[in-house]
Amino acid sequence: MSPLDPAAVAALYDRHGAKQxxxxxxxxxxxRRLMQHLALADAGAVLELGAGTGRFAEWLLDALPPTATYTAVDLSGEMCRLARARLERFGxxxxxxxxxxxxxxxxxxAFxxxxxxxxxxIWSEDVIRDTLDGIHRWLRPGGVLGLVSLTEGESWLGRAVSSTWAAVHRRKPEWVGGCRPLKQAPLLDETRWTITHRSVVRAWGIPSEVLVARRR
Ligand SMILES: C[S@@+](CC[C@H](N)C(=O)[O-])C[C@H]1O[C@@H](n2cnc3c(N)ncnc32)[C@H](O)[C@@H]1O
Structure with a gap:
């Protein structure tokens, strides 16, 4: 279920830009929770999908060994422009x-x-599974996948916020950046991934799922 197609998502984030x-x-x-579980001190080549303005990339690069490389991928030309400008100092x-x-x-x-x-x-479960197939190929065996997304709350407040968010998403997906609460863990094929960390972090009432898995 994704009410927006790729062209609409790219246009939305071209307009949204630095506001992200x-x-x-x-x-x-x-x-920050995800950072704690990526073992970045041992990493050599990092891929970030949907990197946006490059804000998280800066955190990653500051924690990575100075020889490690970083590749950002984003559907929005404006986000790529912002990320290139922000990350220029890493050459x-x-x-x-x-x-x-x-x-x-x-x-x-490669990563x-x-x-x-x-x-x-933002995307349907079919698109997510196809993307996970690609990630599985691009990661070396033992490589680490780290994901964060909006999710359904586990407390009454979290559930109230996530169901309100989902209702807005059904009517006006562009108001919430095309994003809706998602449960990521069930989408990982357990014959291909070992989940090493899962938590729900609620910030100002909004619940996000942090998921870390090792490629088998
Ligand atoms: C909600 S923003 C999150 C940006 C950043 N990761 C962050 O946490 O601030 C979603 C980003 O994913 C990008 N995006 C959405 N679908 C994508 C896709 N299929 N491939 C690559 N980038 C995508 C958008 O252009 C946008 O920059």
Whole structure:
């Protein structure tokens, strides 16, 4: 279920642009939780799908070894422009690709970490599963996948907020960036992934699921 097609999502984020950084009030606590589970000190090549303005990339790059490379992929040309400008200081370690996450074809095993925050919650479960197939190929065995998305609350407040969000998404998906509460864990095929961390982090009432899995 995605009420917006890729062209509409790209146009939405081309218009939204730097305003995405204003979502830090509910995104930052779950993103900080994700950082704790990525073992970045041992990483060599990181892929981020739906990287937006490059704000999380900056956190990642500041924590990565100085030799590690980072590749951002985003559907929105404006987001790619903002990410390139923000990450310029990291020089040749950075690649920013203007493309859909399920349209890239890096070599098998090219990355040892893949992350994506608040992108899967835009797309249908079929698109998410296709994208996960690609990620599984691009990660080397033992590589780490880290995901964050809006999710359904586990407390009464979290459930009230997520069901209100879902109702807005059904009527006006563009008001909420095309994102709706999603349960990511059931979408990972357990014959291909081992979940090493799952938590729901609620920031100012908004619940996000943090999911980390190791590629088998
Ligand atoms: C809600 S924003 C999140 C941005 C950033 N990850 C963050 O947490 O601030 C979603 C981002 O994913 C991008 N995006 C959506 N669908 C995509 C796709 N299929 N492939 C690549 N990027 C996509 C959008 O252009 C946008 O920049």
């Amino acid at each position: 950084d204003g979502a830090g009030w509910y995104e930052d606590p779950p993103l 040749a370690r950075i690649t920013v690709r203007h493309a859909a996450a399920d349209a890239i074809e890096p070599p098998d095993g 040892d970490r893949t992350v994506s925050a608040y992108m899967f919650d």
